[in-house]
Amino acid sequence: MTAPHARRLVAGMVGGGLGADIGRTHRHAMQLDDLFELQAGVFGRNPQASAEFAAKLGVPEDRVYSDFREMAEREAARPDAVDVVVVATPNDSHFEIARAFLEAGISVVCEKPLTQDSETAAELVRIAGERNAVLAVPHCYSAYAMVRHAARMARDGKLGTILFVDVEHASGWAATPLELSGHKQAKWRTNPDIAGFPSVVGDLGTHAYHLLRYITGLEAVRLSGRLQTLVPGRRVFDHSTVELELTGNVPARLWAGMAATGHNHGLRIRVYGSEGSFEWQHEDPHHLKVQDLAGATTVLTHGLSTLSDDATRLTRVGLGHPEGFLEAFANFYRDLAEVLRARRDGTPVPERDLSFPTGVDGLIGVQFVEAVAASHDNDSAWTVPGSATALTQSASLSQ
Ligand SMILES: NC(=O)c1ccc[n+]([C@@H]2O[C@H](COP(=O)([O-])OP(=O)(O)OC[C@H]3O[C@@H](n4cnc5c(N)ncnc54)[C@H](O)[C@@H]3O)[C@@H](O)[C@H]2O)c1
Structure with a gap:
């Protein structure tokens, strides 16, 4: 008999049907360390297509449901209920779906932005707490080994005092009006009802903002945001x-753009301290460029024996081999599995200050979107994230 601690965790998924983007990444990532098995789901709004796709994935027929409500109810009633459900649907449905599972006491991985406003995001955080369920948000860039090492260096004061942070998530994927050509992901990301008016902040800005917070350990005290539409006719x-003031009056700058012509997936962070600086880029994720006061550059590489334990425990391949996005997602699932397994098996949860982003990080991301939109509406006035009112009428393209 398999020891309980070695049993795979049972996962379910809502969304991630045929041709969907991120659901597939979640499935691969969950398998990389063989910690999870996908056993239940609703793979799209069309029950017939969902059932056909589930069969291809090897999901048992009796655990393919017609909608997420039925899935939450029936899974919660099973003695072998799923340990976690991944919500990989477009933004407007995250709240209802995540709430249904959390209320049933089932842990949830919910895609970003967690919800469309901070009231509902806070509600999810509250329900997860009340129902003793884990709520995780896959800001998976924070799971790269070299990002973990950077976060360790910043926390251990290796840069001295942090003086300035510059982060950008500048992608060129929507530098043309792709939405007019029927592009599936562009269609909903440019629909304000689904993605919200500050779509780029929810989509890319929340990743950049989380990376900034994760690496530096600093929080935004206030921000001044400006939103623009570069592609004519876009809704x-x-x-x-965004200009930010971080804890301790540390200034920071954030640029999130989906019309940054020619950029592939330009996520980059630079942190400047009193004794040195470092730079990390998603398109070269296994390197961390560190510079000292004299300007001498050291390039730290994933796999080096001198890296921190935070980086080494998430390293699968030897020195010189590249690490990929899939592995960063897998690292997210490895951290999540550690917590879910301990809860399932009644063993102590390891204490780590660098682990997976939770619902609170998701809520902070949504508050960030609201604060940028509110600041923009108010002539880019300095705004305190979390104090803005719900984003109902606030941001409009006419401004
Ligand atoms: N963490 C990341 O790096 C990352 C990357 C890409 C996308 N995302 C997020 O993932 C989510 C999905 O994005 P995508 O690009 O994969 O979208 P997509 O349009 O490619 O896929 C969405 C899937 O959800 C299904 N769906 C929609 N409503 C549903 C419902 N009510 N019940 C069941 N299934 C439903 C669709 O049929 C489709 O299969 C978004 O919130 C996005 O912001 C995150």
Whole structure:
């Protein structure tokens, strides 16, 4: 008989049907360390297509449901209920779906942005707490080994005092009006009802903002945001620039753009301290460029024996081999599995200050979107994230 601690965790999924983007990444990532098995789901709104796709994935027929409500109810009633459900649907449905599972006491991985406003995001955080369920948000860039090492260096004061942070998530994927050509993901990301007017902030800005917080350990005290639409006729904002004041009066700058012509997936962070600086880029994720006061550059590489334990425990391949996004997602699932397994098996949960982003990080991301939109509406006035009112009428393209 398999020891309980070695049993795979049982996962379910809502969304991630045929041709969907991120659901597939979640499935691969969950398998990489063989910690999870996908056993239940609703793979799209069309029950017939969902059932056909589930069969291809090897999901048992009796655990393919017609909608998420039925899935939450029936899974919660099973003695072998799923340990976790991944919500990989477009943004407007995250809240209802995540709430249904959390209320049933089932842990949830919910895609970003967690919800469309901070009231509902806070409600999910509250329900997860009340129902003793884990709520995780896959800001998976924070799971790269070299990002973990950077976070360790910043926390251990290796840069001295942090003086300035510059982060950008500038992608060129929507530099043309793709939405007019029927592109599936562009269609909902440029629909304000699904993605919100500050779409680019929810989509890319929340990743950049989380990376900034995760690496530096600093929080935004206030921010000044500006939203623009670079592609004529687009119904949402596709370009955002944000000036921030972080804990301890540390200034920071964030640029999130989906119309950054020619950029592939330009996520980059640079942190400047009193004794040195470092730079990490998603398109070269296994390197961390560190510079000292004299300007000498050291390139730290994933796999080096001198890296921190935070990086080494998430390293699968030897020195010189590249690490990929899939592995960063897998690292997210490895951290999540550690917590879910301990809860399932009644063993102690390891204490780590660098682990997976939770619902609170998701809520902070949604508050960030609201604060940028509110600041923009108010002539880019300094705004305190979390104090803005719900985003109902606030951001409009006419401004
Ligand atoms: N963490 C990341 O790096 C990352 C990357 C890409 C996308 N995302 C997020 O993932 C989510 C999905 O994005 P995508 O690009 O994969 O979208 P997509 O349009 O490619 O896929 C969405 C899937 O959800 C299904 N769906 C929609 N409503 C449903 C419902 N009510 N019940 C069941 N299934 C439903 C669709 O049929 C489709 O299969 C978004 O919130 C997005 O912001 C995160």
